Amino acid sequence: MNKTEKIKALVIVALVYIIAGLAAIVTLEYLPISIILRKTMVADIVATLVVFIFSMLYKNSSMYDPYWSVAPIFIAFYWLYEAYGFPFAGADFTIWIMILLLITWGVRLTWNWMLRWEGFNDEDWRYVKIKKKTGIFYWPSSFISIHLMPTLWVFAGMVPVYYAINANTTPVSILMSLATLVTIVAISLETIADNQLRKHLRTRKSKNELLKTGLWGIMSFPNYMGEILFWWGMYLFALAYNVDLWWTIFGPLSITLLFVFISIPMMKKRRENKVAV
Numbered sequence: 001m002n003k004t005e006k007i008k009a010l011v012i013v014a015l016v017y018i019i020a021g022l023a024a025i026v027t028l029e030y031l032p033i034s035i036i037l038r039k040t041m042v043a044d045i046v047a048t049l050v051v052f053i054f055s056m057l058y059k060n061s062s063m064y065d066p067y068w069s070v071a072p073i074f075i076a077f078y079w080l081y082e083a084y085g086f087p088f089a090g091a092d093f094t095i096w097i098m099i100l101l102l103i104t105w106g107v108r109l110t111w112n113w114m115l116r117w118e119g120f121n122d123e124d125w126r127y128v129k130i131k132k133k134t135g136i137f138y139w140p141s142s143f144i145s146i147h148l149m150p151t152l153w154v155f156a157g158m159v160p161v162y163y164a165i166n167a168n169t170t171p172v173s174i175l176m177s178l179a180t181l182v183t184i185v186a187i188s189l190e191t192i193a194d195n196q197l198r199k200h201l202r203t204r205k206s207k208n209e210l211l212k213t214g215l216w217g218i219m220s221f222p223n224y225m226g227e228i229l230f231w232w233g234m235y236l237f238a239l240a241y242n243v244d245l246w247w248t249i250f251g252p253l254s255i256t257l258l259f260v261f262i263s264i265p266m267m268k269k270r271r272e273n274k275v276a277v
Contacts, residue, residue: 009119013063017070020050028078036082037162040075041155047071048151052143060120061127061146068150069109072158076102079165094171098164098237101183105230108187112194116201126266157231157255160238160248167241175240183233189215190226197223210271221267224259231255 027043048067055063076099084090091099127146134141193215200211215222231252238245 006117006119010114010117012058013066016051016054016063017066019054020047021074023047023050024074036079037159040078040162044071044075044151044155045148048147052147055142055147056139058120060123061142062117062123064147064150065117065124066110066113067147068154069106069113071151072154072161073103073106075155075158076161076165079162083165091165094176094240095165097176097180098161098183098234101180101187102161102234105183105187105190108191112198115198125270153255153258157234157251159251160235160245163245163248164234164238164241167238167245169241171237171240172243175236175243179233179236179240182236183230186226186229186233188226189229190223193222193226221264224264224267228252228256228259 024043024047027046028039031039031042033039033042048064051064051067055061080088080091080095080099127142130141130145131138196214196216197211200209200213200216204211219225235249235252238248
């Protein structure tokens, strides 16, 4: 796909996400649920459903891919609005440190997807594999495994952020510093790993050539390691405000389990197949 066609595809994706965002806003406005966390989850699922509908229309589940990194930013700002009103005057600088790191993570990860995605003729190989396995049941499977479940995983990861925003306490400086450091390291690790991978994909001599230099020569899937670490950073922010929020550990833990038992094994198997060839 040429550059013009790719830009058109990205514009379509942007419009789809605007529609999904509007659907979420309407849900938040009119849904008769007083508990903000629950209301947000429903709106999140509604937005996911909108993206899924367009995934079917364009026959490409990669339409959903940027949702992982886009939705958390808007969710965080909605929670800020509910907690402090606009223009968020009550939120102190420690809250903004967490939010700015979240924005940095989300924008960078979305940008990385934009650089790698080639348009509607380009679909994640994992989705193609699921399509071959499920046949006529692909779209129900796509909704559950590719769209809905990741939305719920990320929402779980955002729960510590919600409670940090609403803590109304002074954070413990040591934990705050640790949370900031861990999150910065996570974003840096993921950024370097993704940049090295993109360069490798551009310059490799064959599709079966593996990346064994840089961070990829030191550890397996450093981009995934950075992603996992990021969500633990968000969890540490919650602990910095109130150690009694330890129970929100299910958020980063669920994302860790996703990568350890699903994403990484799939990538390892794909790598082994390349070596075998």
